[in-house]
Amino acid sequence: MKIKILLCMLGMLFTTLAISAQNSIDKAVDEYSSIGKSTFTSAVERDPKTRKVLKVVKVLQPTDITINKLRKAFLQEKENGQFSIMVNDEEETMTLTVENEKENRVYMIKYANRRSLFTNGKVTIIIRYK
Numbered sequence: 001m002k003i004k005i006l007l008c009m010l011g012m013l014f015t016t017l018a019i020s021a022q023n024s025i026d027k028a029v030d031e032y033s034s035i036g037k038s039t040f041t042s043a044v045e046r047d048p049k050t051r052k053v054l055k056v057v058k059v060l061q062p063t064d065i066t067i068n069k070l071r072k073a074f075l076q077e078k079e080n081g082q083f084s085i086m087v088n089d090e091e092e093t094m095t096l097t098v099e100n101e102k103e104n105r106v107y108m109i110k111y112a113n114r115r116s117l118f119t120n121g122k123v124t125i126i127i128r129y130k
Contacts, residue, residue, distance in 0.1 A: 025096070025107050028073040029060050029123055038062040058125040067111055067121035074109050081105075090114055104128045 033040040038060055045055040062070070074094045077083075081098035096107040104127075111121035 024077050025070075025073045025123075026125070028070050029058065029125065032062060032070060033060050053129055055129065056125075056127040058123075058127075060123040062121050067109070067118050070109060070121060070123055071111065071118050074107065077107075087113075102130060104130070 032038060040061075041059045043057045044053055045057075046052060047054055060070075071094075074096060077096060078094075081096050083094070083096050086093045086095075090112055091110065092113045093108065093110045098105045098107070106124075106126040108124045109121060110124075111118050
């Protein structure tokens with residue numbers, strides 16, 4: 001009985017961690033798109049028969065100088081999923097994948113890194129519902 005309770009609590013903890021990752025980055029993207037100078041695009045794919053949402057793709061391209069707040073949101077959440085950083089020349093790409101029983105989320109941020117000045121960013125969020 002104690003093992004079942006422990007397993008249930010662990011499952012709730014992992015679900016909470018995954019939700020906090022998506023909420024932190026999503027909140028930063030929503031805030032940045034509404035108050036900053038940016039271009040925000042959202043597309044929804046639906047099942048033609050049931051009209052159920054299958055996938056949502058959001059893209060944010062800030063037009064001001066730095067994207068530090070968005071970059072920090074990714075770094076804060078890197079422990080809550082599968083995280084990777086790719087660096088080539090003067091460009092960096094961070095990817096965070098978060099999975100739970102309802103959906104898979106992929107967060108990606110790509111930006112220029114010029115002597116610790118993070119500019120020309122683009123954030124892509126892909127949500128695929130199960």
